[in-house]
Amino acid sequence: MPLPPFESSAIDAYPAKSDWDAVSTELFDTVLAEWELSEPEMLDAGEGGVVARVTRPDGLRAVLKVGFPHIEAVWEAAVLDALPDDLAPAVYRVDPWRWATLMESIEPGVPLVRAGLPFDHSLEIAGGLHRRLTACPVPYTDVDRLDDQLTYFLRRALVSLDVHAEAARRHGVPSDRVRDALREGLDLTSARTGTALIHGDFNPGNLISSGDDWRIIDIKPLVGDPAFDLQPLVRDLADRISRDDADLLRRGVVVAARAMGCDPVRAARWARVRAALNVSWCLDDLDAAQAVVEARHLACWDRVAEGLSSAA
Ligand SMILES: Nc1ncnc2c1ncn2[C@@H]1O[C@H](COP(=O)(O)OP(=O)(O)O)[C@@H](O)[C@H]1O
Ligand SMILES: [Mg+2]
Incomplete structure (x- = not known):
């Protein structure tokens, strides 16, 4: 039942x-x-x-x-x-x-992020799992559409960016860059691309080992564009090697997108949007120091997205 x-x-x-x-x-x-x-x-x-x-x-x-x-x-x-x-x-x-x-x-249940596997290999494991997930039928018609849920969060973030404008300016958080990425999010959601079952929090702590295989946990299910799921995967695996390294993130996007079967340019555009939301949530939490860290990270994703779209 x-x-x-x-x-x-x-x-x-x-x-x-x-x-x-x-x-x-x-x-x-x-x-x-x-x-x-x-x-x-x-x-x-x-x-x-x-x-x-x-x-x-x-x-x-x-x-x-x-x-x-x-x-x-x-x-x-x-x-x-x-x-x-x-x-x-x-x-x-x-x-x-x-x-x-x-x-x-799930035994032994070691999260992929702590499995100590090479970067590319980890991305390929995750990509294979993601393909299997997005091939599953959406089991309930009431599962939220990514576009609807995100439009709500993006509109709220744009308002809260105005509310926190003064704090952002004082701490050197680049509001224009954040606003630009949030608006790109509204462009992406208005296109209403994709009808797949996606994970919603596809970070490598939510992929755990089961003998020779892997399992997905902690799903925050949505229906939408599979490319949305790529950012936390690449971010957390790249972080283990070097922080805010645009070349590494770019390589991660290319390898993961190939393994997941999604468009790397769209994945990088979604990554900017998610990074911008993180900045805005830090400002909401009155955590300016973390907002600065997240803004630096957003700047890297901007470079990755620019590089990939001009190469496309
Ligand atoms: N079914 C499971 N089998 C084995 N370990 C699990 C299982 N579910 C969760 N875990 C472990 O617990 C951790 C936290 O669970 P998770 O559902 O991801 O919670 P959170 O929402 O707090 O991230 C996971 O990273 C994993 O190590
Ligand atoms: Mg988790």
């Missing part, structure tokens, strides 16, 4: 991440007790929730994720469940109100 999405009303219950952080341990312990899970062994989760390996009553090891309720994650468990088991972990149980998922424990 198809799984329901996570209950959206939980998003309203926790207006800020700090509200949810304050109750996350209690939520996690409640699910643990209710589902009779034991021996929790915490895994290294990011901002997305509390994640642990646990033991089910029948003795099987599994992974419990209690996620922070936010709009991009509403379909996470339902879509993971709909994907083939050789592509994503099997889902055993879901609590849509508490945003809790009990799923197959």
Whole structure:
């Protein structure tokens, strides 16, 4: 039977991440007790929730994720469940109100970003997984379109850039460059390209090893242009070698786009947009120092996009 999405009303219950952080341990312990899970062994989760390996009553090891309720994650468990088991972990149980998922424990589960593999090889592994993902049918008609979701975020970011104009100027964050990339995002979304199931957060921490193969986790499913997914993959793998190195990013885009079967120029254009959104979110968080770091990164993506489009 198809799984329901996570209950959206939980998003309203926790207006800020700090509200949810304050109750996350209690939520996690409640699910643990209710589902009779034991021996929790915490895994290294990011901002997305509390994640642990646990033991089910029948003795099987599994992974419990209690996620922070936010709009991009509403379909996470339902879509993971709909994907083939050789592509994503099997889902055993879901609590849509508490945003809790009990799923197959992938072993050894080493994230691609920490696997120590060569840059190009890592990109090829990821590209192969991405091709398999985007070839899957979209399992639910209600999954958000990338274009709709992003248009909303881009419009908000353009407004907030004006709100933070003075702080940006004081700290040397180049608002014009950011605005230009956000507007390019509106161009890309208005073209409404692509109808594939895409990952939404295709960073190499969300690709984990399973014996000789790899699995996708932590999906923030969207329907849209596969080239959108490339930026976090290339950024995080390139970061392991050298930070803000436009030549390395450019090579990463070419290799990853070939492996994913998408257009490198579009991928680089999306990368600029995503980098600009990161700058704007840092300004929203009043973190000017990080906004400067993200703006430097955006400047690199600008160079990559320029270089690739003039070579095309
Ligand atoms: N099914 C799983 N099997 C094995 N390890 C997992 C599984 N799900 C998550 N993990 C581990 O937990 C980490 C955090 O999980 P993730 O779903 O990516 O949370 P976040 O949203 O916080 O990034 C992953 O990077 C991975 O190391
Ligand atoms: Mg993750």
